[in-house]
Amino acid sequence: GLLSLPFQVQCADHDSDGSHDLIGTFETNMTQLQRAGDGSLVEFECIHPEKKQKKKSYKNSGIIRIKSCKIETEYSFLDYVMGGCQINFTVGVDFTGSNGDPRSPDSLHYISPDGINEYLIAIWSVGSVVQDYDTDKLFPAFGFGAQVPPSWQVSHEFALNFNPNNPYCQGIQGIVDAYRQILPQIRLYGPTNFSPIINHVARFAAHSAQQGTASQYFVLLIITDGEITDLDQTRQAIVNASKLPMSIIIVGVGEADFKAMEFLDGDSGVLKSLTGEPAARDIVQFVPFRQFKNAPREALSQMVLAEVPKQLVSYYKWQGWAPMKPLEVKKM
Structure with missing residues (x-):
């Protein structure tokens, strides 16, 4: 034919x-x-x-x-999802002192009388879309940059539910509930370190990649007020993660200068580590929340998740991995 x-x-x-x-x-x-x-x-x-x-x-x-001729199938995001690829969604929340005292109405963590703030809107906007691609609806959620009880040591990857052995929250509502409960129990501190939570998710992505199948892809949402402290370590963590089935979404809340976030996004050129090693592919999407303050929630989620399907397909194409279960084409 x-x-x-x-x-x-x-x-x-x-x-x-x-x-x-x-x-x-x-x-x-x-x-x-x-x-x-x-x-x-x-x-x-x-x-x-x-x-x-x-x-x-x-x-x-x-x-x-x-000299040679090969016909290769171009798979889509939908092919991989229909083939059984699970999207594993993890949230990292910035609890550093620059956010302001959560009890003060000026704080980015202040929960208004109608029960929301920019952090919660970002969690809902992104999570409500991503959760449809995850069958178990169990999402690990972490905080960073706060002093946590009982030792009041600063932690950069503490479970929002205070259970390090099982940091999973049931659905997006579970993340929201854990966030609301933990807020009065911690002390906002610093510094703002991204690399521990990126490396945390990367360990799971690396383990999954060893299976050699398009079975799991990891999406990390970091919500931050933008004043990053460990830029060099974060650059290295992103370069390492670019070789794994993983994407990073950074939502910037508040009015801070987000130049460092835009730098990590890599849209203006390939992100490189401090030693000059380039990222294997672009895996970071940065979105400033203030651009969407008065827009419908769908606008934020569309912008935030715009790159993920492309990033997922680019990773599996790079590895040469087809979807796990071939799509059944229904005969008309």
């Missing part, structure tokens, strides 16, 4: 200014090209139509030899 459909190949001399010069063309089909895969000699005369008309002695403008 489709493999025998003819198509024309144009060969041109590439010019950097875009004025490419036609060398010639030839016609073929996929059946012919695929013969190159079994060692057969597949070659075509490259013919320039005008030169052929003008010169009787014209033979060709060169020979095109096909």
